[in-house]
Amino acid sequence: MNGSKLKVALVSSEAVPYAKAGGLGDVIGALPKVLEAHDCEVMLFIPKYSAIPEDAHKIKINWRVDDISIPVGEKNFEVHLYQTTLPGTNTKVNLVYCAHAFDNRWIYTNDADENQRFIIFNRAVLKILKKMKWKPDVIHVNDWPTGLIPLYLKTFYKDDPFFAETGTVFTIHNIGYPGKFLPETIYLAGLDQTKFFPGGPYEFWGMFSFMKTALLYSDMITTVSETYAEEILTPDYGAGLDGILNTRKEDLIGILNGVDYEIWSPEQDAYIAATYSLKRFSGKAKNKAYLQERAFLAIRPEVPLIGMISRMVDQKGFDLIAAIVPQLLEMDIQIVILGSGLPKYENLFRTLTQDNPDKVYVHVGYDNQLSHEIEAGSDMFLMPSLYEPCGLNQIYSLKYGTVPIVRKTGGLADTIIDWGASLLSGKKNGNGFVFTNPKPEALLDAIHRAVMVYSNKKEWTQIVKNGMKADFSWERSASKYIEVYEKAIAKRKIPKTET
Ligand code: ADP
Numbered sequence: 001m002n003g004s005k006l007k008v009a010l011v012s013s014e015a016v017p018y019a020k021a022g023g024l025g026d027v028i029g030a031l032p033k034v035l036e037a038h039d040c041e042v043m044l045f046i047p048k049y050s051a052i053p054e055d056a057h058k059i060k061i062n063w064r065v066d067d068i069s070i071p072v073g074e075k076n077f078e079v080h081l082y083q084t085t086l087p088g089t090n091t092k093v094n095l096v097y098c099a100h101a102f103d104n105r106w107i108y109t110n111d112a113d114e115n116q117r118f119i120i121f122n123r124a125v126l127k128i129l130k131k132m133k134w135k136p137d138v139i140h141v142n143d144w145p146t147g148l149i150p151l152y153l154k155t156f157y158k159d160d161p162f163f164a165e166t167g168t169v170f171t172i173h174n175i176g177y178p179g180k181f182l183p184e185t186i187y188l189a190g191l192d193q194t195k196f197f198p199g200g201p202y203e204f205w206g207m208f209s210f211m212k213t214a215l216l217y218s219d220m221i222t223t224v225s226e227t228y229a230e231e232i233l234t235p236d237y238g239a240g241l242d243g244i245l246n247t248r249k250e251d252l253i254g255i256l257n258g259v260d261y262e263i264w265s266p267e268q269d270a271y272i273a274a275t276y277s278l279k280r281f282s283g284k285a286k287n288k289a290y291l292q293e294r295a296f297l298a299i300r301p302e303v304p305l306i307g308m309i310s311r312m313v314d315q316k317g318f319d320l321i322a323a324i325v326p327q328l329l330e331m332d333i334q335i336v337i338l339g340s341g342l343p344k345y346e347n348l349f350r351t352l353t354q355d356n357p358d359k360v361y362v363h364v365g366y367d368n369q370l371s372h373e374i375e376a377g378s379d380m381f382l383m384p385s386l387y388e389p390c391g392l393n394q395i396y397s398l399k400y401g402t403v404p405i406v407r408k409t410g411g412l413a414d415t416i417i418d419w420g421a422s423l424l425s426g427k428k429n430g431n432g433f434v435f436t437n438p439k440p441e442a443l444l445d446a447i448h449r450a451v452m453v454y455s456n457k458k459e460w461t462q463i464v465k466n467g468m469k470a471d472f473s474w475e476r477s478a479s480k481y482i483e484v485y486e487k488a489i490a491k492r493k494i495p496k497t498e499t
Contacts, residue, residue: 005041006485009136011125013107013118013145015046016263017087018057018095021107022311023257023392024143024173027224030260031481032091034474038482041090043134045125047117048082048095050103059084059095065131070098070120073188077101079124088262096124108145115181118210119189122148130162138485140169144179147214148189154217155191167488170218172211174389175232175239176315179210205240215244219488221252222481224390225411229254237387253484256414257390258474264375264396271372276401278468284376284401291377294370295361297334304454305334306447307378307402309371309393312341312349312364317384317407322348323440324447329356333451336378337362338370375400380450384435384443388412394432398467403460404432405446415472419463420449431467 014020016029032042052059059082068079082095096102101117108114126149129136141149150168157163185208186193195202204212215221223229229252231237233245245252262268266284267277273290276283285301292299310316321328322345328335337349337360349362363370375381381397383406390411394404398415406412412434419430433453435446453459 005039006138006482007043007134007136008035008040008485009043009045009125009129009134009139010035010142011045011139011146011149012142013047013121015044015086015093018046018052018093019049019107023224023390026260026263026392027173027257028142029086030258030474032086033089033260034258034478035481036089036091038478040482040485043092043094043129043136044086045094045096045128047102047107047121048097049106051106052095054082057084061097065128068124068127068131070123070127071190072116072119077120079120079127081128094125094128096121096128098124115179115185115208115210116188118145118179119148119185122146122152123190125149126152126157126163135162136166138167138169138488140171140481140485141214141218142171143173144177144210144214147179147210149214150218151191151213151216165489165492167220167485167490167492168218169220169222169484169488170214172215172221172223172228172232172389174315175211175223175237175241176387178204178212178239178241180204180207181210183208209241212241212244215241215248219251219491220484221245221248222255222484223252224255224257225414226254226256227413228387228389228410231387231410251487253480255477255480255484256411256472257392257395258477259392259395259399259472261399261473264372264399266376266400269372269376271369272376273373276376278401278465281401287373287376288379289377291336291373292334294373295334295336296357297336297361298358300334303332303334304380304451305336305378306380306382306405307374308335308337308339308382309374310337310339310341310383312339312345314342315386315388317386317438317443318342318345318348320384320438320440320443321382324444325352327444328447329359331447331451333359335360336374338365338367338374340364340366375402378402379454380405380433382447383407383412384438384446385409385412386438391415395472398431398470398472401464401468403450403463403467405443405450406432406434407438407443408434408436417466419453419459428462429466430463431470432463 012028014025065081274283274286388410416432418434422430435442
C-alpha cells in the first residue's frame with residue numbers, strides 16, 4: 001500500500017442503481033461511497049444484464065480492453081467490458097458483457113446454464129483486472145455468484161505475480177443459496193476434477209457449490225450481522241455449510257449492513273407523497289392516506305396499517321402468516337403486501353386480496369416506487385423471517401416511523417428491541433415488537449401486542465421516536481470492513497497454496 005489508497009475490487013451480481021433483486025443490490029450500491037470516505041480506491045464489477053439501460057446510466061463500451069475470450073468446457077465465449085461511474089462517487093463501474101450469459105436474462109434464473117453464466121463472469125473479472133493493469137489489494141466478492149474468484153486466485157493464478165499480493169474477502173449475504181450445481185460444473189469451470197470426492201473441496205452433498213469453495217479459499221469471510229455470524233455456525237442455520245464454517249471460525253466476522261439514508265429517508269424520499277421527519281411528522285398521515293387510496297382500502301387514519309415488502313419465499317415466514325390469516329381477517333387492520341416469489345404464496349395472497357379487498361391489498365411483482373410508498377404509508381412493518389442474515393426493510397422502517405414486527409433472528413435480533421421488554425427493564429428504548437418462536441401463535445401474539453399499543457398514542461409515539469432517532473448509517477460498519485481488508489492483506493503474505 002505504501003501510504004497510497006487501498007485498492008478494492010468489489011464484485012457482485014447486483015448493485016443499485018443498475019440491478020437489484022434484494023438487499024445485496026442495496027449494500028453493493030452503497031459500499032463504494034463509504035469505502036472511498038475511508039481512503040479506498042474502488043472498482044466495482046457487475047454483469048451487464050441487457051435490461052440495464054445504457055443511456056440512463058451513461059454506460060459506454062471500453063474498446064481498449066478487447067478480445068476477452070472465456071473458456072467454459074470446450075466452448076469459448078466472448079466478453080466485452082462496459083464502463084460508467086457510480087453516481088456520487090469516483091468508483092468506476094465495470095459491467096461485464098457476454099451476450100450468451102446476460103442478454104435477455106435478468107439477474108438470477110433457473111436456467112440449466114446458470115452455473116456457466118457466473119463462471120464466465122468470475123473468470124472475466126480476473127482477466128479484466130489484468131488487462132486493465134489495475135492490481136487490487138483486496139478482491140471483495142459477495143455470495144455464490146462471485147464465489148469462484150478466491151478459488152481461481154489460488155489455482156489458475158497461484159503463481160501469477162500480478163495477484164501475488166491480492167487478498168480476498170467473501171461476504172455471505174445469504175447462506176441459504178449455496179450456488180449448488182451438477183458436478184460437471186467443475187469441468188466447465190476448468191477446475192481439477194480429481195478434487196471431486198466425498199468431503200473434498202469441490203464436493204457438496206454430491207454436487208458442486210460455489211459458496212463452499214468461497215468459504216474454503218477466501219482469506220477472510222464476513223457476513224451481514226453479528227447474530228447471523230453465530231447462527232450459521234449451527235446446523236439449524238448453516239444450510240449444510242456449518243461444518244466448513246466452523247473450520248474458518250477465526251476468519252469469520254459479522255458486520256451489520258448500513259443504510260444509505262440518501263435513498264431511504266422520509267426527509268428526502270422523492271418517491272413518496274409527502275416528505276416528513278420527526279419534527280414535521282404530519283406528512284406521515286398523508287402518506288398513509290395515499291397508500292390506502294392506492295391500495296383501494298378505506299381511508300381511515302385510525303386503523304393500523306401493516307405493510308410488508310418481501311421476496312415471497314419460505315425464509316421470510318410466509319407460512320407463519322398463512323397460518324394466521326383467519327385471525328388477521330377478524331381484526332380491524334389493513335394489510336398491504338408487495339412481493340413476488342413462490343407461486344404458492346403469490347396465489348395465496350392474490351386470493352386473499354380478491355376475497356377481502358376491504359382489508360388486504362397485495363401487489364405481486366417488483367416495484368421500487370411502491371416499496372418506498374409502503375415504508376412511508378404503513379404504521380407497522382412485518383418481517384416474521386425464519387432466518388434473516390441482516391434484513392434491510394426493518395431498518396428502513398425505523399427511519400420512516402413504521403414500527404417493525406419481527407422474529408428474533410439474525411440482523412432482526414441485532415436491530416429491533418421489543419417494546420414490552422424495554423418497558424419491563426425500565427429503559428423504554430423499544431423500537432418494535434419481537435417474537436422468538438417460529439410459530440404462528442407467537443407471530444399473532446406480536447401483532448396483537450402491536451395493535452394494542454397502537455391505540456395508546458403516547459406509547460406509540462415513543463416507539464416511533466426511538467426508531468426514527470436510531471442511526472444505522474454505513475459509517476459504523478465501514479471501518480470494520482477496512483479492518484477485515486487489512487487482515488486479508490496480511491494473509492496474502494502467506495504463500496498461496498492450493499488446499
Ligand atoms: P433480501 O435481500 O433477503 O431480499 P432484505 O430485507 O435484505 O431482504 O432486502 C430486500 C430489499 O429488496 C429491500 O430494499 C426491499 O425494499 C427490496 N424488495 C424486496 N422485494 C421487493 C419488491 N417486490 N419490490 C420492490 N422492492 C423489493
